[in-house]
Amino acid sequence: MVFTMLMSGPHLLHNPYKIVVSKIIHSDVVTNRVGEIDRLELISTGEFNWHVVSYWRVFGSKSEGEYRTELDLDSRFTLNDEMDKKSVDHL
Known part of the structure; x- marks a missing residue:
């Protein structure tokens, strides 16, 4: 079972979306x-x-945007801005 988890990817061991959402919000x-x-x-x-790799739509008080993380x-x-097609943030 451990071998199966290791072969399927390290992201099963923790939730990567907590990190992604936190980085987008901040x-x-x-x-x-x-x-x-x-x-x-x-x-x-x-x-x-x-x-x-994930694609997000962010809704805000002024407008909305699409981002690739x-x-x-x-x-x-x-973080890449999909509207401008350029990398905007490396953290």
Whole structure:
């Protein structure tokens, strides 16, 4: 059973979305664009090459935006603005 868990990915051992949501909420880039965050919507998610990749729609007081996030094993986080198609935040 342990072997199966190790082969299926380290993200089964903890919840990576806690980290992702926290980083989105505390990102100055996101709050400057959408205003005070009202809600987050997970559009899609997947795991590729030991990275959790997910697409989020963020609704705020001023507007809404779509972001692509990537989280690796070392908890390095990348946030890409899907409207501008550029990387906006590396934490």
